[in-house]
Amino acid sequence: MGRIPCCEKDNVKRGQWTPEEDNKLSSYIARHGTRNWRLIPKNAGLQRCGKSCRLRWTNYLQPDLKHGQFSDTEEQTIVKLHSVVGNRWSLIAAQLPGRTDNDVKNHWNTKLKKKLSGMGIDPVTHKPFSHLMAEIATTLAPPQVAHLAEAALGCFKDEMLHLLTKKRIDFQLQQSNLVAQGNNTTVPYVSSKQDEKDDPVEKSKLNLSRAIQEPDILPMNNLWESTSMRTTSTNFEGGCSVFPASVSGYHQYGTSSFANEGGGSGSRWSQSMCTGSTSTAGEQVRPHEKLKDENGEEFQGGKEIKNASSIFNTDCVLWDMPSDDLINPIYREAFNNKE
DNA sequence: AATAATAACAACCGCCCAACC
DNA sequence: GGGTTGGGCGGTTGTTATTAT
DSSP, X not given: OOOOOSSOGGGOOOSSOXXXXXXXXXXXXXXXXXXXXXXXXXXXTOOSOHHHHHHHIIIXXXXXXXXXXXXXXXXXXXXXXXXXXXXOHHHHHTTXXXXXXXXXXXXXXXXXXXXXXXXXXXTTTTEEHHHHHHHHHHHSOHHHHHHHHHHHHHHHHHHHHHHHHHTHHHHHHHXXXXXXXXXXXXXXXXXXXXXXXXXXXXXXXXXXXXHHHOGGGXXXXXXXXXHHHHTTSHHHHTGGGGSOHHHHSGGGGGSTTTSOSSOTTOOHHHHHHHHOTTSOTTOOOOTTSOEEOTTSOEEOSSTTOSSTHHHHTSTTOGGGSOHHHHSOHHHHHHHXXXX
16 A cells, blocks of 8 residues: 555646646735645645645745856755765755755756866766776776777767767877787776778777777866866767766665765865765765764764764865865866956 | 747656654 | 754756757
């Protein structure tokens, strides 16, 4: 037996709210407060589900809500906090006065995620793609790297394809030089078949396998420049969509390949983000993991934290650290050169 | 000018959990 | 202790506006 539905679905209006409905709800709440959402629509004369009324109130009608564009500061805050707490939108929204979790979530999904992808930064781990690739490559034997390259293509092939095809001529030059020098230590994923070499996907596989072995040849030194170029390409337009919903979820952090195991080659910023600056030495906190409060009590999700600022105000917490020490140069440059 | 594609925003859905009985 | 309920949460879908072709 499932639970009783919160309202009669048949007698309930759905879809966009009209100004008249907004008025009814606002004036009722102004007089009676928000004690019982199940009764509110009935008493306010609305043919709406109580839950729908609550959402409308909390996301739109509530006084002191900010509507409209997010400022640069707000965007940076979201990015910073997301790298620490993951998709806990209510937690992030609690640090942005006037913004709701829905606002933050929508802004992340529609703009920020793409912005980071365009900068060559994985929006899930907040690490540059090249670092991810390098880390992956260092933990695996060459045959596994080849398989992983193929798997990785399924996740962000559009991004990589574009990065790599831009460098294809360089790859080919390098490759021919290597061959000329008799260097045969690279390229585990090489197809000898001509028709495969002509296939764009096969090309990208080949290039990716090379990039993994030589991450420096990826154009990461001038990310924003390359991003600016890519924003006009059709490949990039679909950039974010290459992350399926299952990948953008927290569980992706749990895969050893994408987790930051000990810092490695990441920047200071990305290290502090990915390891969680609330952690003690040798201890890492990933966004999806349970956090601890000042008393060492574990919590998970926003519900347990009525005042989310407690997380961000503790001693060595990211939130109180000088931003210059934290901001990844890539982010800083990007935000300073807004489109 | 018409149509398609994309972005941005609003709303809904289902799950979860604490509070209550 | 177990069942029910209200409310919060994140994910997803639907709608509208804007831009590109």
